[in-house]
Amino acid sequence: xxxxxxxxxxxxxxxxxxxxxxxxxxxxxxxxxxxxxxxxxxxxxxxxxxxxxxxxxxxxxxxxxxxxxxxxxxxxxxxxxxxxxxxxxxxxxxxxxxxxxxxxxxxxxxxxxxxxxxxxxxxxxxxxxxxxxxxxxxxxxxxxxxxxxxxxxxxxxxxxxxxxxxxxxxxxxxxxxxxxxxxxxxxxxxxxxxxxxxxxxxxxxxx
Amino acid sequence: xxxxxxxxxxxxxxxxxxxxxxxxxxxxxxxxxxxxxxxxxxxxxxxxxxxxxxxxxxxxxxxxxxxxxxxxxxxxxxxxxxxxxxxxxxxxxxxxxxxxxxxxxxxxxxxxxxxxxxxxxxxxxxxxxxxxxxxxxxxxxxxxxxxxxxxxxxxxxxxxxxxxxxxxxxxxxxxxxxxxxxxxxxxxxxxxxxxxxxx
Numbered sequence: 001x002x003x004x005x006x007x008x009x010x011x012x013x014x015x016x017x018x019x020x021x022x023x024x025x026x027x028x029x030x031x032x033x034x035x036x037x038x039x040x041x042x043x044x045x046x047x048x049x050x051x052x053x054x055x056x057x058x059x060x061x062x063x064x065x066x067x068x069x070x071x072x073x074x075x076x077x078x079x080x081x082x083x084x085x086x087x088x089x090x091x092x093x094x095x096x097x098x099x100x101x102x103x104x105x106x107x108x109x110x111x112x113x114x115x116x117x118x119x120x121x122x123x124x125x126x127x128x129x130x131x132x133x134x135x136x137x138x139x140x141x142x143x144x145x146x147x148x149x150x151x152x153x154x155x156x157x158x159x160x161x162x163x164x165x166x167x168x169x170x171x172x173x174x175x176x177x178x179x180x181x182x183x184x185x186x187x188x189x190x191x192x193x194x195x196x197x198x199x200x201x202x203x204x205x206x207x
Numbered sequence: 208x209x210x211x212x213x214x215x216x217x218x219x220x221x222x223x224x225x226x227x228x229x230x231x232x233x234x235x236x237x238x239x240x241x242x243x244x245x246x247x248x249x250x251x252x253x254x255x256x257x258x259x260x261x262x263x264x265x266x267x268x269x270x271x272x273x274x275x276x277x278x279x280x281x282x283x284x285x286x287x288x289x290x291x292x293x294x295x296x297x298x299x300x301x302x303x304x305x306x307x308x309x310x311x312x313x314x315x316x317x318x319x320x321x322x323x324x325x326x327x328x329x330x331x332x333x334x335x336x337x338x339x340x341x342x343x344x345x346x347x348x349x350x351x352x353x354x355x356x357x358x359x360x361x362x363x364x365x366x367x368x369x370x371x372x373x374x375x376x377x378x379x380x381x382x383x384x385x386x387x388x389x390x391x392x393x394x395x396x397x398x399x400x401x402x403x404x405x406x
Binding site for chain 2: 010011012014015016018019020021022023024025026028029031032033035036037039
């Protein structure tokens with residue numbers, strides 16, 4: 001039978017008249033969209049090269065951005081910490097000039113060695129004098145107060161030693177530098193407080 | 208049997224100037240809205256094809272979904288030599304056949320099976336009462352799978368023997384035989400007079 005005869009017969013006409021479109025009863029697009037959003041379009045050879053090079057460029061750009069951000073954060077943080085430390089140092093110096101015969105050197109004068117002796121002969125002499133007066137004064141205090149003060153002093157010195165050791169491994173770490181200076185200052189403050197404490201005054205033991 | 212309009216009527220393309228070709232180009236660049244337009248335009252036709260081939264709405268909808276997902280993944284492979292709708296139909300037919308293979312649907316892709324089916328009415332004849340006159344849609348649904356696929360593709364959707372054979376992965380001769388068989392069964396079930404060639 002020829003195709004023309006098929007086309008002319010009633011069966012063919014009925015079949016051809018059937019609606020070709022039958023809409024889905026539910027919206028299938030949601031499922032399709034959910035699937036294709038996690039599936040990239042398969043590209044042919046040439047675009048793959050382009051895609052790959054674009055991707056490498058994106059990775060490199062991302063890495064550069066991370067490095068730049070890290071560097072900026074580091075610089076800003078360090079400047080801020082140095083500024084805060086300098087202000088704190090200035091305040092401490094003013095207080096210590098009234099109480100002790102010397103002041104700690106500025107932070108940027110931090111030497112290669114990080115023990116208290118590295119802060120200079122004047123500092124060591126003042127510390128030694130204060131320590132001697134502390135020892136004399138502490139003997140006059142009740143045993144419980146004395147034990148507490150000596151323990152606090154020992155804790156501060158132990159902490160300074162630990163920080164100093166760590167700083168020798170990371171000499172450029174501004175946070176450690178600041179922490180070490182702060183610990184030395186707290187030690188001096190404790191020595192000075194106790195040394196110059198009037199006999200009738202209560203003693204701070206929470207330093 | 209009548210396949211009526213569903214709740215999800217196809218949304219016409221808002222801008223008629225946006226042809227399939229331009230939408231495909233945009234979709235290739237990752238424009239999902241362009242691809243959605245293509246879905247809205249073609250989903251009804253793909254659904255009609257899948258539904259008549261599978262006879263089950265849930266299976267047909269799965270096939271439609273997979274057809275568009277596969278189309279998205281392979282948009283770069285669409286060369287534009289045929290219409291986008293035809294390309295979609297090829298994918299859809301593949302999906303239907305894959306579903307049939309994966310779910311144990313009877314396959315009649317070889318000539319021996321066809322000859323056997325032609326000699327005996329086959330299991331699909333049990334799906335209707337003898338002497339009942341059916342409308343064409345229902346009669347189509349009762350056809351054996353192989354014959355139904357060919358009749359749907361050729362008689363309803365207008366594909367040639369060669370196109371149909373290529374889509375179904377069968378020989379052109381097989382395609383002609385299936386069409387002949389399908390038409391004869393349809394006439395019987397619809398109470399139409401047999402053509403000379405059907406005898």
